[in-house]
Amino acid sequence: MTVPKSHPRYLSLITRDRLVEGWKNGLVVTQGLIAHGRGEAFDYLLGEVTVDEARKAERTAACRMLLAERLVISVNGNVGALVPGEVAELSRILECPVEVNIFHRTEERVSRLAALLREHGCYEVLGEEPDAKLEGLEHARALCSRKGIFSSDVVLVPLEDGDRCQALKAAGKDVITIDLNPLSRTSKTADITIVDNLIRAMPNLISEVKDLKEDLKAEKISRDDMERTVSDFSNDDNIRSVLRSISERFSSSDEK
Amino acid sequence: MTVPKSHPRYLSLITRDRLVEGWKNGLVVTQGLIAHGRGEAFDYLLGEVTVDEARKAERTAACRMLLAERLVISVNGNVGALVPGEVAELSRILECPVEVNIFHRTEERVSRLAALLREHGCYEVLGEEPDAKLEGLEHARALCSRKGIFSSDVVLVPLEDGDRCQALKAAGKDVITIDLNPLSRTSKTADITIVDNLIRAMPNLISEVKDLKEDLKAEKISRDDMERTVSDFSNDDNIRSVLRSISERFSSSDEK
Numbered sequence: 413m414t415v416p417k418s419h420p421r422y423l424s425l426i427t428r429d430r431l432v433e434g435w436k437n438g439l440v441v442t443q444g445l446i447a448h449g450r451g452e453a454f455d456y457l458l459g460e461v462t463v464d465e466a467r468k469a470e471r472t473a474a475c476r477m478l479l480a481e482r483l484v485i486s487v488n489g490n491v492g493a494l495v496p497g498e499v500a501e502l503s504r505i506l507e508c509p510v511e512v513n514i515f516h517r518t519e520e521r522v523s524r525l526a527a528l529l530r531e532h533g534c535y536e537v538l539g540e541e542p543d544a545k546l547e548g549l550e551h552a553r554a555l556c557s558r559k560g561i562f563s564s565d566v567v568l569v570p571l572e573d574g575d576r577c578q579a580l581k582a583a584g585k586d587v588i589t590i591d592l593n594p595l596s597r598t599s600k601t602a603d604i605t606i607v608d609n610l611i612r613a614m615p616n617l618i619s620e621v622k623d624l625k626e627d628l629k630a631e632k633i634s635r636d637d638m639e640r641t642v643s644d645f646s647n648d649d650n651i652r653s654v655l656r657s658i659s660e661r662f663s664s665s666d667e668k
Numbered sequence: 669m670t671v672p673k674s675h676p677r678y679l680s681l682i683t684r685d686r687l688v689e690g691w692k693n694g695l696v697v698t699q700g701l702i703a704h705g706r707g708e709a710f711d712y713l714l715g716e717v718t719v720d721e722a723r724k725a726e727r728t729a730a731c732r733m734l735l736a737e738r739l740v741i742s743v744n745g746n747v748g749a750l751v752p753g754e755v756a757e758l759s760r761i762l763e764c765p766v767e768v769n770i771f772h773r774t775e776e777r778v779s780r781l782a783a784l785l786r787e788h789g790c791y792e793v794l795g796e797e798p799d800a801k802l803e804g805l806e807h808a809r810a811l812c813s814r815k816g817i818f819s820s821d822v823v824l825v826p827l828e829d830g831d832r833c834q835a836l837k838a839a840g841k842d843v844i845t846i847d848l849n850p851l852s853r854t855s856k857t858a859d860i861t862i863v864d865n866l867i868r869a870m871p872n873l874i875s876e877v878k879d880l881k882e883d884l885k886a887e888k889i890s891r892d893d894m895e896r897t898v899s900d901f902s903n904d905d906n907i908r909s910v911l912r913s914i915s916e917r918f919s920s921s922d923e924k
Contacts, residue, residue, distance in 0.1 A: 416806045418806075419831055420830065420853070421830065425699075428699050428702050428703075429699070431702070432698040432699055432702075435698065436698075445698065445701050445702050445705065446701065446702075446705040447705070448702050449701070449702040449703065449704060449705015449706040449707075449708070449709070450706065450708070450709045452702065452703075452705070452706040452709075453705075453706045453707075453708075453709030453710055453849070454709070456706075456849060456851050456852070457851075659915050662914055662915035663911065663912055663915040
């Protein structure tokens with residue numbers, strides 16, 4: 413597709429094209445296109461920028477991921493289509509597996525996603541041969557890998573379904589999500605919710621993790637500092653603050 | 669598709685089906701499905717009804733169209749798929765051409781849309797052989813008809829891209845749009861923005877135009893009255909008012 417770079421909404425239009433491409437290649441289900449449209453609307457409400465609250469959540473998420481014992485990045489069709497390179501880079505710098513974990517599960521789609529993630533150089537790719545189950549979900553949606561999500565302590569699950577997010581919580585995981593809808597069940601259930609566009613959030617997470625790793629090495633910060641950042645973070649407060657900004661944006665839209 | 673009429677969201681679901689049908693028939697691009705999903709989210713924020721501000725904009729738009737010297741209705745894929753009959757009826761009662769004008773241009777899609785609009789009995793259909801260009805847009809998106817959009821004084825362009833809306837304004841046109849997103853560039857750029865679902869707005873426009881024509885004939889109103897309606901209308905104020913209502917709806921729902 414040919415959206416000119418000069419278009420002021422280039423990033424949004426290119427994102428849409430990338431998703432349509434992923435849908436043509438069998439990575440994205442049609443339902444995923446609709447979900448993306450809804451996400452776009454919420455991004456408008458944010459002004460299509462990374463708001464301060466998202467920045468804070470991204471910083472906190474980076475700390476939590478670096479402190480994890482067994483971190484896993486869970487990837488569905490939309491995430492694979494939109495940010496495969498960023499997922500791969502994040503998994504390499506965190507040395508953690510990436511698990512394909514899709515809502516409308518078919519073996520073919522799982523293999524395609526896994527192949528794509530390998531192509532992009534993920535640290536390790538799981539999910540093709542699930543050998544464990546999460547409680548509280550019906551069969552197809554409960555499947556996961558014993559050495560991946562099942563035994564993880566922290567999961568980064570961008571664009572996750574509310575039910576599955578709750579099942580992960582019930583299984584005792586710390587859940588980090590990226591979700592443009594601050595009112596979604598996923599947003600409310602996760603421990604750290606990054607209310608931001610995946611396309612902006614992933615590069616931010618990568619640079620936060622890189623910075624923290626350097627600062628740790630240079631002893632500019634300690635693991636205790638990172639633990640404090642995590643324990644000081646209130647997800648409820650952060651989401652409420654996002655909702656307040658959206659509401660203000662709406663009422664004081666004299667900006668123009 | 670078999671959505672029962674009793675379904676509380678019947679209109680929204682039927683609309684979605686119509687769009688999917690148009691997409692199967694090659695009228696709608698896949699990106700158009702995503703755009704529609706975004707629209708649905710904004711319609712939720714309005715409560716899925718024609719708000720008072722939209723009513724007012726529809727009345728004003730009807731006046732402006734009746735006062736136009738050279739009115740054109742610009743139609744893209746989503747508009748063609750959703751309201752071809754209404755576009756045709758409006759063009760007949762206003763005796764104005766309809767111009768096919770699509771964002772992701774292919775000649776095949778232009779022909780299909782033109783054929784569909786002719787089938788529905790549009791007054792005149794243009795756009796298949798563009799012979800003019802709008803300034804400030806790259807080639808494919810700049811194309812238009814000399815006897816249509818290029819020489820028009822007023823354009824009704826539902827669901828228009830922000831860049832193209834600005835190019836129409838720069839070319840000195842009066843722009844009327846229908847857009848569910850009150851924050852879009854199109855909404856902010858147009859002279860009259862109808863923040864309403866196309867499916868509700870088009871029948872409203874038709875009945876407003878019919879009423880005005882009858883009232884003119886019966887000398888219940890004059891052209892001066894219509895001109896006053898148009899000049900008294902502030903698009904900025906009207907959008908601000910929509911945003912205030914949404915904000916109230918939003919903040920009261922967040923309290924729970």
